[in-house]
Amino acid sequence: MKIHPRTDHKGQPVKIAKPTQATPVSNCEDSQQVVIVEPNGIVPKSLNDISLASWAEVPGNTQAWLSVQAPFDEPPIEPKPGKKLSAGVVTVESDGRFWVVFPTNAFGGYKCTFPKGTIESGLTAQATAICEAFEESGLRVELIGLIGDFERTTSVTRYYLAKRIGGNPADLGWESQAVGLIPQSCLSEFLHHPNDKPIMEKALALLAKQGK
Secondary structure (H helix, E strand, O other), X not given: OEEOOOXXXXXXXXXXXXXXXXXXXXXXXOOOOOEEEOOOOOOOOEEOOEEOOOXXXXXXXXXXXXXXXXXXXXOOOOOOOOOEEEEEEEEEOOOOOEEEEEXXXXXXXXXXXXXXXXXXXXXXXXXXXXXXXXXXXXXXXXXXXXXXXEEOOOEEEEEEEEEEEEEOHHHOOOOEEXXXXXOHHHHHHHOOOOOHHHHHHHHHHHHHHHOO
C-alpha cells in the first residue's frame, strides 16, 4: 500500500493498493525495453532529443486549453442517446514505443490503457484529449491524426494519435499510478482490456498510412 503524492479532485489522499513497480531509468535508452515511471520517479533529462522536463505553463482554464494547439478539421462526433462524449489519445514516441497509463487501482477494470476523459462543457474533443494526456500521464502532446470514434457502454470516445512534445511522466496525476513506455511488440502483454484492441489496431493502421 502506498499513498499517491497527488490528492484527488476533492483534495483527499489516494491509496494505491498494488503499486506498479518502476523499471531502471536506463531502460529509456533502449527502444526495445519497457519503461515504467512511478509518481515523482526518476527520468532522464531528455528522450530522443526531446526534454522530459515538467510542463512549465500548464493551461489553467478552458480558453487556455482550447488554444494549446491549432485545431484541425474533423467530422463531428455522432452522439448516442444516454451516452457521454469523451476523448482520448494514443501517443507514439519517435523511437516507435507507445505511452500508456496504469489507472490507479485498475479503475474501470483497466490495468493499463490510454488516457481519456469526458468532454467537459466549453472544451473540444481535441483540447480534451491533450488535457487528459497531461493529467493522466504528465506529458505534453501534439495531436497528429484522428484514429476514430469508439462506442462503449456509457460513452462514445474519440481517439487521436499524438506525439510527445514535452512534459514529464513522473508528474502524472492521481488517476494514474504509473506511466509506461511500451515497445509495439510488447503491447499485448499490457493492454489486456478488450476495448483497447480495436483502438490500437486503428492507431497502427494510421501510423502505417502516415509512413511512420
